[in-house]
Amino acid sequence: MTESSSAARPVPTALLWDMDGTIVDTEPYWMRAQEELVSSFGGTWSHEAAMTLVGSGLDRTARILQEHGVEMESQPIIELLSTRVMEQISERMPWRPGALELLTEAHDAGIPMALVTMSIGRMAQHVADHIPFPAFSTVVSADVVTMSKPHPEAYLTAAERLGIDIARAVAIEDSPTGVASAVASGATVVGVEHLLTLAGTDAHVVWPTLAGRGLAEVSAVLEGVHA
Missing domain, CATH: 1.10.150.240 (Putative phosphatase; domain 2)
Incomplete structure (x- = not known):
């Protein structure tokens, strides 16, 4: 790919992160x-x-x-x-491989991010506070939604709070339940396998790890979905 075509690749309107098993191995x-x-x-x-x-x-x-x-x-x-x-x-903060690096790259690029988790708010904030910069513009936790994942409410709420088009956002999830929630919301979904297989889910791509995966790879997934 030429430098000019790479530069033209659209970036996500936001990254929407699951927490347990995706950012941290809790x-x-x-x-x-x-x-x-x-x-x-x-x-x-x-x-x-x-x-x-x-x-x-x-x-x-x-x-x-x-x-x-x-x-x-x-x-x-x-x-x-x-x-x-x-x-x-x-x-001990149990980071998942590559998660902090991708969070850092997206933050430095000015891409809005949301934490979308079925943990309670104080737990989600505890994890967010261990990230060495203010990573998330909003946190959607179990105590602010009516329906838990796999219902799409949490992801739709995050998109509404961020003021973005969820169809151009990328969600990152590690479980079939989370993938189902994110897909139902209309987001492009990157599945990162951890304890459970994501084979047979509707994730748009499944990676074994986030290690070595940056914004270029995430943007390529979004571009492929909307090609």
């Missing part, structure tokens, strides 16, 4: 917090059970934990799990 932290809570009530929690919750909203997580013997209301479960994960993040 899934092991959630699993540990879930196991601790179930065990405290004398129950048994398995890795297989935890995997069924990857990408799910916290309301569903609370319901499943209640089914495994946690005798607490949903909101206290959500608050307790979130606090435990935040404590672990404070001990």
Whole structure:
């Protein structure tokens, strides 16, 4: 590709980021917090059970934990799990490969970004505060939407807050649930596989990692979708 054609490539109107498993590898932290809570009530929690919750909203997580013997209301479960994960993040920030680099490049290029997560707001802000610059123009978390992913509400809310055309935005997701949400919103979707396969999803491209992927590669995906 010539330098002039590369320069003409359209850039996204915004990058819309999932958080858990996409920017940070917090899934092991959630699993540990879930196991601790179930065990405290004398129950048994398995890795297989935890995997069924990857990408799910916290309301569903609370319901499943209640089914495994946690005798607490949903909101206290959500608050307790979130606090435990935040404590672990404070001990070690588990960046996913290439995520901070792409966040930095997009920020330096002036591309608006939103954090779109089914974690609660204080948890999302805790992660955002560990990024060494103000990465996100807005944070859409579980406590500001009515419908969790895979419903598109969270991504549509992010686009509305940013004032952008979501059809020209790129969402980055790691789970089938998240991919379904972003696709339904009309965004171009980059799937980055982590704990779950994205084969068979409607992601416009699936990458094994963000390492070595920059704005040029993200823009090429958008260009391909709208060619």
